[in-house]
Amino acid sequence: MEKPLHSSPIEFDSTESFARTEADQKIETQPRWKLWRAGMTLLALIVITLSAHWNLGLGTFSAFGWGPLRIACPLGVAQVIAATQTFIPYLAIAALATVVLTMIFGRVFCGWFCPGRWIFNRGPRASKQPWGARGWIQTGILAGVIGVAYIFHNPLFCIICPVGSICRGALAVGTGESILPSIGWLSALVGTEWLSGRSWCRDLCPVGALYSRISALNPFIKPKANPAKCHPCNACVNNCPETLALAKSPDLSTCTKCFACVSACPRDAVEIRADKVIDFIGNK
Amino acid sequence: MNPSKFTRREFLALVGGVTALSVTGLVLHPQSISAEVRPPGALAPNELFRAACLRCGKCVSACPHQTIRQNNERLPYIDGINGWCFFCMDCGIACPTGALRPVDPHSTKLGTAIIDRARCLAWTHLECHACYDQCVKLKQAITLDAQKRPLVDLKRCNGCGACVTVCPQSNLEGRSKEFGKAVALVAD
Numbered sequence: 270m271e272k273p274l275h276s277s278p279i280e281f282d283s284t285e286s287f288a289r290t291e292a293d294q295k296i297e298t299q300p301r302w303k304l305w306r307a308g309m310t311l312l313a314l315i316v317i318t319l320s321a322h323w324n325l326g327l328g329t330f331s332a333f334g335w336g337p338l339r340i341a342c343p344l345g346v347a348q349v350i351a352a353t354q355t356f357i358p359y360l361a362i363a364a365l366a367t368v369v370l371t372m373i374f375g376r377v378f379c380g381w382f383c384p385g386r387w388i389f390n391r392g393p394r395a396s397k398q399p400w401g402a403r404g405w406i407q408t409g410i411l412a413g414v415i416g417v418a419y420i421f422h423n424p425l426f427c428i429i430c431p432v433g434s435i436c437r438g439a440l441a442v443g444t445g446e447s448i449l450p451s452i453g454w455l456s457a458l459v460g461t462e463w464l465s466g467r468s469w470c471r472d473l474c475p476v477g478a479l480y481s482r483i484s485a486l487n488p489f490i491k492p493k494a495n496p497a498k499c500h501p502c503n504a505c506v507n508n509c510p511e512t513l514a515l516a517k518s519p520d521l522s523t524c525t526k527c528f529a530c531v532s533a534c535p536r537d538a539v540e541i542r543a544d545k546v547i548d549f550i551g552n553k
Numbered sequence: 554m555n556p557s558k559f560t561r562r563e564f565l566a567l568v569g570g571v572t573a574l575s576v577t578g579l580v581l582h583p584q585s586i587s588a589e590v591r592p593p594g595a596l597a598p599n600e601l602f603r604a605a606c607l608r609c610g611k612c613v614s615a616c617p618h619q620t621i622r623q624n625n626e627r628l629p630y631i632d633g634i635n636g637w638c639f640f641c642m643d644c645g646i647a648c649p650t651g652a653l654r655p656v657d658p659h660s661t662k663l664g665t666a667i668i669d670r671a672r673c674l675a676w677t678h679l680e681c682h683a684c685y686d687q688c689v690k691l692k693q694a695i696t697l698d699a700q701k702r703p704l705v706d707l708k709r710c711n712g713c714g715a716c717v718t719v720c721p722q723s724n725l726e727g728r729s730k731e732f733g734k735a736v737a738l739v740a741d
């Protein structure tokens with residue numbers, strides 16, 4: 270039987286014991302965000318698989334919905350419109366619905382729905398830190414993806430997209446096909462991530478980059494370090510998949526609302542601020 | 554806690570092995586002869602379809618007969634291996650981009666069935682007319698010649714793939730279902 274670390278009277282250290290006790294209490298009071306997120310991703314995958322198995326036609330993360338009620342991946346739609354060089358109104362509306370949802374909830378797709386998050390996403394553990402001009406480089410990758418679609422008349426990124434590859438796997442399970450092609454594409458991407466020494470989700474993924482751009486318009490769900498409680502210890506930045514240091518009030522557009530910072534902070538200093546929502550309602 | 558018998562090294566070797574196998578499979582797996590046969594109502598020509606298809610797989614998840622498969626580019630195609638097309642147009646209704654759209658089921662032609670006489674059981678002296686029996690119920694595009702060997706009427710065939718579904722050949726020679734059938738759909 271292992272004993273709790275701080276139960277021994279010999280190694281007693283008042284500050285450390287204090288911190289641990291608070292952390293211990295936190296575990297009881299905080300929702301277990303990681304579990305909820307994993308559950309949500311799993312649920313989404315099960316819905317995709319069963320919808321294919323029972324031919325409900327709900328679709329995948331690229332395009333999801335029933336009948337005319339559809340949401341669609343904005344990057345896919347942008348590529349298709351660039352590739353066909355035709356504006357497709359009902360497709361654009363489906364992408365707009367996703368944009369509106371992202372404006373309300375932020376980049377939740379990455380934190381809560383994308384299965385890629387559990388496969389890539391080395392975050393702060395990547396051997397290279399984010400690029401200094403990350404914003405510009407990601408805009409460049411995004412423009413490149415859409416430009417390539419335009420030039421070759423083919424939404425080429427969709428073919429290797431991690432989200433799409435995983436959805437293909439889910440469809441394959443639902444319709445009794447082989448999942449090996451999905452594993453093949455995904456392995457190629459994991460290899461790219463490791464060889465580049467970077468984090469796929471933080472530095473490379475164009476889908477995530479586009480959601481971040483849209484999420485810049487989201488005024489609501491924002492984790493903030495309460496300065497009264499926060500003594501910068503880097504627990505947040507070491508756990509944040511986007512390497513955001515909350516003590517330095519960073520630009521939160523890349524935040525995936527995973528709340529790893531909330532779970533990691535030993536002083537309970539991270540708060541999810543909703544004051545804008547309250548202002549918004551109160552000012553009416 | 555009882556430590557797992559599976560060591561970290563073995564686990565990594567397993568993951569690496571599956572990965573290497575999948576990548577090799579992806580590179581070496583031959584493309585199906587039917588990879589360009591699209592579900593009904595597909596935009597033509599193929600280049601336009603490629604540009605318009607989001608690779609979302611909504612058509613795959615909508616098809617009630619699991620007829621539609623995805624090729625390595627994740628484009629939908631129909632080869633009749635899992636089932637044939639009933640021209641119900643569920644895929645065209647589901648497609649969010651208009652790459653597939655509902656069309657008149659009676660005037661649609663997906664592709665054409667071709668019979669590989671070197672492997673067809675009837676053409677290599679065993680008696681078989683599974684495709685004929687099936688097609689008679691649907692399109693009457695297959696006829697039997699004097700020796701009871703099947704012939705496809707290229708004009709009548711609408712490429713539904715039912716003959717491929719019922720062809721028993723792959724089961725006899727131990728070939729993969731995908732590449733062992735004696736009849737296959739090809740794009741027009």
Ligand code: SF4
Nearest residue numbers: 379383385470474477
């Ligand atoms: S960055 Fe890309 S792979 Fe990562 S969670 Fe977001 S969409 Fe998925």
Ligand code: SF4
Nearest residue numbers: 616638639641642644
């Ligand atoms: S028309 Fe119906 S049966 Fe044919 S491929 Fe489309 S969904 Fe499947």
Ligand code: SF4
Nearest residue numbers: 606607609610612648
């Ligand atoms: S539903 Fe349409 S866009 Fe989606 S994979 Fe099928 S053909 Fe392509």
Ligand code: SF4
Nearest residue numbers: 688710711713714716
């Ligand atoms: S030969 Fe008959 S069964 Fe085969 S694809 Fe043509 S119409 Fe369908």
